[in-house]
Every structure is written in C-alpha cells, then in structure tokens.
Amino acid sequence: MNKPGHGERMVQLHRKYGHIVRVGPNRVSTSDPAAVHITHGTRPVWEKAPSYQPSSPVSGGKAMPSIVAMTDAQSTAVHKVAGGAFTANALLDYEDRVDQSCIAMFSALRERASGEVDLSWWFALFAMDVINRIAFSDSLGFLETGTDVEGLMAAAKDRFDHWGHWSAVPTLDWLLFKSPLTRIWKKQESSPLAAAAQTKLSGREYDAEKQSFSKQQDLMGKFLDGTLKHPGLVSSNEVIGMVQSTIGAGADTTAATLAILFCFLDRHPDVVANMRKELEDASIPGDTPSPPTWEDVRKLPYMDAVIKEALRIFPVAQWGQDRVVPEGGARLAGQQVPAGTVVGIHIDSIQRNAELFGSDADDFNPSRWTSATEERRARMERAMLGFGAGKRICLGMHIAWLEMKKLVPMLITYLDIDLVDHDLNLVEAVKPSGVRYMPPLPARISMRTPISREELISH
Numbered sequence: 001m002n003k004p005g006h007g008e009r010m011v012q013l014h015r016k017y018g019h020i021v022r023v024g025p026n027r028v029s030t031s032d033p034a035a036v037h038i039t040h041g042t043r044p045v046w047e048k049a050p051s052y053q054p055s056s057p058v059s060g061g062k063a064m065p066s067i068v069a070m071t072d073a074q075s076t077a078v079h080k081v082a083g084g085a086f087t088a089n090a091l092l093d094y095e096d097r098v099d100q101s102c103i104a105m106f107s108a109l110r111e112r113a114s115g116e117v118d119l120s121w122w123f124a125l126f127a128m129d130v131i132n133r134i135a136f137s138d139s140l141g142f143l144e145t146g147t148d149v150e151g152l153m154a155a156a157k158d159r160f161d162h163w164g165h166w167s168a169v170p171t172l173d174w175l176l177f178k179s180p181l182t183r184i185w186k187k188q189e190s191s192p193l194a195a196a197a198q199t200k201l202s203g204r205e206y207d208a209e210k211q212s213f214s215k216q217q218d219l220m221g222k223f224l225d226g227t228l229k230h231p232g233l234v235s236s237n238e239v240i241g242m243v244q245s246t247i248g249a250g251a252d253t254t255a256a257t258l259a260i261l262f263c264f265l266d267r268h269p270d271v272v273a274n275m276r277k278e279l280e281d282a283s284i285p286g287d288t289p290s291p292p293t294w295e296d297v298r299k300l301p302y303m304d305a306v307i308k309e310a311l312r313i314f315p316v317a318q319w320g321q322d323r324v325v326p327e328g329g330a331r332l333a334g335q336q337v338p339a340g341t342v343v344g345i346h347i348d349s350i351q352r353n354a355e356l357f358g359s360d361a362d363d364f365n366p367s368r369w370t371s372a373t374e375e376r377r378a379r380m381e382r383a384m385l386g387f388g389a390g391k392r393i394c395l396g397m398h399i400a401w402l403e404m405k406k407l408v409p410m411l412i413t414y415l416d417i418d419l420v421d422h423d424l425n426l427v428e429a430v431k432p433s434g435v436r437y438m439p440p441l442p443a444r445i446s447m448r449t450p451i452s453r454e455e456l457i458s459h
C-alpha cells in the first residue's frame with residue numbers, strides 16, 4: 001500500500017485477472033461492485049479485518065480506542081453515543097466554524113497572492129483548522145500562523161503512514177508498538193492528538209442547568225452529552241480516542257481530496273468556467289466575499305458533479321476496507337470464498353468500471369453525472385466507495401461535503417489558481433499511505449475581484 005503506483009497496479013491486476021485477485025495468504029481483493037453489498041452489507045455485518053488495528057493511535061504505550069478500527073459491537077455503542085454529532089441536521093451547528101476557516105484560508109491565500117503558494121500545504125492547514133473548530137471550538141491557529149500547531153498535522157500523517165506500513169502484519173504492529181512488553185523498553189510518549197483532546201476535555205465544563213457539555217455545539221460537547229444519555233457505553237478515555245480518531249480521519253482525507261480536485265480543475269479550465277457560471281446564475285456567493293451558505297450550495301448539480309468526479313477518479317482512501325468472511329463462507333464474483341478470508345474492495349477499480357461509468361471511465365468528466373439518466377446516476381452513486389459503504393460508512397461524510405462545497409465556490413469565485421506544473425503525473429507523484437498524500441503543489445494565486453481586507457473581515 002505504501003509504494004507509489006499501488007492503486008494503479010491493482011487496477012491493472014484486476015483488469016487482467018478479473019474481479020477476484022489473491023493478494024496474500026488468506027487474502028483477496030475484489031473489484032466487483034456487486035460484492036460490496038455483501039462485504040459491507042448488514043445481514044450479517046462482516047467484521048473489519050485485523051489490518052485496521054495498526055490505524056489505532058498509541059498514547060502512553062497503549063493503543064487508544066479508534067472509531068475506524070472498532071469492532072462492530074463497539075461501533076454500535078459509539079454510534080448510539082456520538083451518531084447524532086454526524087447527521088445532516090447537525091451540520092448547521094458547524095456551519096459558522098466552516099465559514100471562519102474558509103475566510104481564514106481565503107485571507108491567507110490572498111495575502112500571498114503576489115508569490116507562489118504550496119496548495120497541498122494550505123489545504124492541509126485548512127482541513128486541520130476546520131476539524132479542530134468543529135471538534136473543540138478552537139482553530140488552534142493553523143491558518144493564521146500557516147504552521148503545524150503542536151505537531152498535530154505531523155501526528156495525523158504519521159498515523160496514516162504507520163497504518164499503510166503495518167496493515168499487512170497487524171500482530172507484529174501490536175507486539176512492537178502496543179503490547180505490555182513495549183512499555184518496558186520503549187519510551188512512552190503521548191500522542192500530540194491525544195494530548196490536545198485531553199487538554200480540551202479537562203477544560204470542558206458541565207452546565208448543570210442545561211444538563212449538557214454542549215455550550216459550544218462541537219463534537220466533543222456532543223460526544224460528552226451522548227455519554228450522559230447512554231451511561232456506561234463509552235468511557236472518558238474512549239471519548240478522547242473518539243475525538244482523536246475523528247480528527248485523524250477527517251483532516252488528511254479532506255485535504256488530499258481538495259488538492260486532487262484542484263489538480264483536475266487546473267487541467268480543465270472549461271469545468272471551472274461551468275462552475276463559475278452555475279454560481280453566477282444562482283447569485284452565489286454574491287457580491288460580498290463571504291463563503292456561500294450551505295442551503296445555497298448543497299444542491300448545485302454541477303458543483304456536486306465536479307467534486308464527486310474528483311472523488312471517483314482519484315479516491316484518497318487507499319486502505320482496502322478489509323472485511324472478514326463470516327461463518328459459512330460467501331459467494332463473491334462467482335467464486336466461493338471460505339470463512340475467515342480477508343476480502344478487500346478495490347475502490348479505484350470499482351469507481352473506474354467501464355460498464356458502470358462508460359468507456360471514458362478513466363477520464364475526468366463531471367458531465368457524466370449531470371447528463372446521466374436518473375437510473376444510471378443511481379447505479380453510479382451505488383458504486384462510489386470513496387467514503388466507504390454500509391454501516392461503517394464515513395461518519396464525517398456530511399461534514400466533508402460541507403467543507404468542500406463552501407470552500408471551493410469561495411476560492412474559484414474570487415481567485416485564479418494556476419498550478420506551476422500543469423502536467424504533474426499524479427499516479428507517480430502521490431505518496432500512497434493509508435491515504436493518498438499529495439506532493440507539494442506550487443501555485444500562483446491572483447485575485448479575480450478586488451476586495452479590501454476590511455470588507456473581507458467584516459463578513
């Protein structure tokens with residue numbers, strides 16, 4: 001998973017050998033869209049494979065609870081306690097924080113408009129800034145300072161790198177990094193992400209009158225309120241793990257998706273022109289330089305198609321979403337697979353399936369979504385796995401859409417963003433890990449509409 005070109009090699013392997021390919025002892029990969037409804041279905045729920053365990057962060061020599069790596073039973077408890085924090089309705093509680101990050105991002109790019117900026121770095125700062133605001137009601141200043149505050153970005157990246165590296169040998173990961181033995185010979189450090197979550201948790205006050213921790217309507221408050229409603233299901237240590245894993249899961253994924261999207265936009269000025277036209281026709285974001293409202297942008301069909309197409313053609317999640325075949329075995333892609341086998345789904349292969357997406361499935365073409373019949377679009381939607389599927393689908397998916405659909409219109413409306421290298425070979429340049437990490441993307445930024453700083457800040 002950590003070698004450049006891994007995703008592309010898997011696509012070629014599946015195209016050559018079919019929908020089921022053996023990729024290791026007791027381990028297969030499938031590219032059959034129909035198989036996903038079995039592997040990620042609910043009757044029965046297939047457990048996540050041990051390859052998820054290396055994704056759990058370590059703090060003080062112990063594996064911290066991580067939402068991504070939990071068993072089905074643990075995840076059911078977490079969904080009870082925290083599910084409400086991730087629903088489409090909860091988005092309105094976060095909208096003002098996303099706006100603040102959009103404005104901070106826009107100001108930062110605007111201030112650097114005369115020179116070159118590394119777009120990958122700024123998207124990474126944006127995603128970390130916004131997820132901290134949503135999690136703790138505090139940006140920590142990623143965008144204001146332009147730096148990796150408290151090393152949280154490095155810590156999140158380290159987690160994904162570690163996962164990519166050790167996912168094939170989870171027992172060794174446990175022995176070397178998480179077993180009681182390692183506590184004897186290894187220096188015990190606290191993860192910066194866990195430390196940040198712990199500090200915020202200790203500062204949280206309970207409002208006895210409202211019987212709530214949610215004065216600030218953020219993830220931590222909502223998680224804590226969930227523990228009050230469902231006592232005994234999740235401990236405070238687990239709340240820290242949940243916040244920590246949410247930040248880890250939500251930052252680099254969103255940042256890389258934005259960076260990939262802007263690579264494609266750079267290559268397709270016609271798409272940018274269409275997006276601007278759609279926004280202008282809907283008078284969004286308006287004359288003032290503010291991020292558009294969620295209500296205004298959430299249903300714009302072309303914007304939706306463009307972001308979806310970037311998620312389709314170059315999905316950032318590179319882990320195989322491995323599941324274990326339950327008792328009795330299963331029939332996948334016409335073959336009987338025995339119980340206990342680990343089955344990974346290959347997202348790139350499924351999302352570039354020509355039968356579903358057409359003969360130009362390997363090309364970036366947002367209009368495939370807008371021109372498709374309703375029935376065809378529904379079939380394509382079902383094959384989109386960039387956020388996972390089924391019970392363990394990305395909990396932060398709605399938040400990710402909120403962030404992207406607010407930031408992207410703001411950037412393309414007020415800025416021209418011109419990448420220095422228009423022909424970057426993404427397959428070779430991207431560093432695969434748990435997620436695809438984008439290389440630095442030097443870009444020249446210029447203002448499309450003159451806006452005064454006062455005007456920007458006042459909105």
Ligand code: HEM
Pocket residue numbers: 067068069070075131245246247249250251253254257316317321385386387388389391392393394395396397399400
């Ligand atoms: C474009 C951005 C994002 C992408 C592409 C993405 C992708 C994914 C994928 C593929 C999964 C796992 C499915 C599996 O292994 O079966 C996942 C899980 C998860 N994501 Fe995201 N994600 C994104 C943004 C976010 C954000 C913003 C948050 C938090 C606010 C978040 C929180 C989570 C959590 C907590 C899980 C674990 C769910 C579980 O196992 O039950 N993600 N995400």
